[in-house]
Amino acid sequence: MSTMSLEPVRGRTDEMIVNMGPQHPATHGVLRVVLGLEGERITRAVPHIGYLHRNHEKIEEARSYPQVIAYTDRMDYVSGTQNELPFVLAVEDMLGIEVPDRAKKIRTMFFELYRLASHLVWMGTAMLDLGAISPFLYTFWDREIILGIVEKTAGARMLPNYYTFGGVRRDVHPDFFKDTADFLDHMERRMVDYEHLVLESPVVHARTIGVGVLSKERAIARGVSGPVLRASGVAYDVRKAFPYDAYPDVEFEIPTSPDGDTYARFWVRFQEMYQSIRILRQLVELTPKTGPHKGKAPARIKPPAGERYRAVENSRGELGVLVVSDGTDKPYRVKHRGAAFSNLQIVPDLFVGAKFSDSIAILSSLDPVFGEIDR
């Protein structure tokens, strides 16, 4: 097959070519990696992507601006509304739409709720890859609570199409703040359990510490962002670097770890969940209970000709979008910068030299989501 660019080297009998995916329980979707193995050691790794290429960027050129929001949802499908935000911010910038303070805070609350949901899915599936089943059951249990809160307001569980230009589509449910506060209490108790099950487990230690080390310079040069970058010791977070929405109003820290190994990436995601809980706690207090949820936006969204790049820090890293407008009601070009797309590039770097079974742990620590990678 021509996509298999990794031909066995003529005359070498000690190297075995192993194909992993696209249907593999541990590839988090439809990734295909062709591995060259010498015994247990990986000598070469070539990732093949595109098995979920859904022509997002082409089809978004044929849709009007409000319609594109519904499509952006389907990119990083684990983290719902987070995908809508860069596009919405970019168009708001181009049009100069003012967003009311309360709408910003509601958006940020949803953003952080979905970050928790996404990290819970990551934790469940990553531990499933490492052979533990109970964390999957517990994290999905907790995720259902988040999705319940979201559904009560936004009307859908995963892909709610909730943000809009100038705010959010509808006001939050009257119980939203109380539900969120209750959930945070619940989540804080649960985090103790998760630490026991994941971070303190010697099985996880044995599988992850010192595995797949990514150096700081390599991480930056490869364009890696999000928890993977922060686990390599770079305190780059779009929420702090280029603040958007209500992030300037809340206090939080950027957890970093100097190690750069798989365990560090696990640890950073855990700390991010604590920070999310902290942000949500503040926002439950800060958000006005009544007020406008939507600013004044023109009826027909027609940004002036020009282009705008906006980025947000979603669960996987810097999710950006370059919107090019030609003055009509349809975007001329929408280019998504997927965080997982950049993060997945380091697969060859990390796999080569690792053991075959470590590749599963490394891959799950990168947390790829193929809707965003293949678009």
Next chain:
Amino acid sequence: MEVRMKQERLFDEDVYTVHPEDYRALCERLAAEGYDFPRAISGLDMGYGLRVTLQLTRMKDLAKVTVRTDVPYEDPVVPSVTDLWPGVEWYEREAYDMLGIRFAGHPDLRRILLEDEWALHPLLKRYDTGGYPLPGWEPAPWPDPEPWTPPPPPEPEPEAEGEASEGGEAS
């Protein structure tokens, strides 16, 4: 070395529009200036040619910069910058896959999202959403090459590439 380019300020980033022959030289200069984090390379069909947009961030002080260069449809070759920023490797492959921009010096320029056998570069404006040629599509005339020659004083208004976008409307 003299770099033929136009510099402007767009929101919070510097935008350099550069002649394709000088693209590599400018990138080397930016790499030497410490721009180390490659955000993305976007391919873009302008209606008269193809545009490559490279976006960089400097981790030290979070300065952002965008480099743009336009190449004609007939010979869309842009020098690759994978040796300066290895993180753009897949983005260059994607731009090749989607728009057919060839990056000279790229170590592994293959299709990335579509299958290797395909001849289609689907994001070109001459195709409709389904990948079929649009009837009656004609490339727009190439705009003035003038914007590269004199580096004018930085424009205060965040009004970018107006004339370039108009060219794209021809489809």
Next chain:
Amino acid sequence: MGLLGSDERPRDIILGTLDDLINMARSRSMWPLTFGIACCAIEMMATWDPKIDADRFGMFFRNTPRQADVMIVSGTVNKKLAKRLRRLYDQMAEPKWVISMGACANQGGPFRQGYSVVEGVDKIVPVDVYIPGCPPRPEALLQALLLLRDKIADRELRYQKPREIPADYDVLAEPGKDGRLPVL
């Protein structure tokens, strides 16, 4: 899918009854294949979470197609994936069933006009149950699984429509292969 491997309605009383018995057993132990593709895959995982808990009906994920009975196509199938999907289907042992989950798998959904998306997984493999939704709730998947269970066990439904396996891979061809697209 009968005992004798025939799709025709068995007329024999003894074998027909035995067939029903076997199909009842089959319908109580449907093992889906772990084959998550896109958004719907997350909801598919959520169907096996403690809240919905499809394990109650004797359904457990199998990681290899050789052991699986049901393929849940949970997401957009594009032309690159379609060959692999068909191969997975071919690798599954008879009897086998396919559930098409979500708008994309049904008919391409919101992406159906695009150049790379297969407009419906039923162009590649025969589909038994369709679930609308984008993505469907976990309960909707469970309802579809129960519908499939009825279909396996129910004689009338089982023989309603003979299964047609799409023969070739026509849909996988590139739009340009029929001569309408100039090669650049």
Next chain:
Amino acid sequence: MSLLQEVWQAVKAIGTGMATVHKRVYEDAPTEFYPYVKPDLPPVSVQSLALVENEDGSERCIVCLQCERACPAQVITIERHRNPEGKGFLIDRFDIDLVNCMYCAACVEACPVSSIVTIQDFEMSTYDLQTLKADIDFLHEQARRARQWYSPKFGVELRTEDGRIEKAPPEMQPGGLAELLKPAEEVDS
């Protein structure tokens, strides 16, 4: 690390894990026994679409084509003709392709008269896709079967036992109560 330490580590880890898992044994199981117990969905939940008629059986839809324009997935097909007597338009054809619909509720947001609404009937799995190509009768039937539905203009509405349509009590409504409790005629212009 000595062997003894390793053994102790292992025992401790297994103990912690067992204790953590054991804690859950006494919690209430979150399982909803779905086919026997239907889930209690929030009233705004978007599971399917319906076309509501007025109480007297006349059409609420004014055929303004807003929903067709707003639909991202382009699944709504409407044909209309001008009403020969009186003003406005009459429906020739109103199809929603519920197979390809992405359930984003953009059409419901766009509808000026809250004719097209979201309902919570998620049990739509089928052996045959053609049953999901909804025409106007199908959509009316969906609305007649529904006990309650939601639209941004009117909020949650209920169908009473005797077939009348009522606004749901405030505790069932989503946020933004003040807008919703306005009389319907004001919005309908």
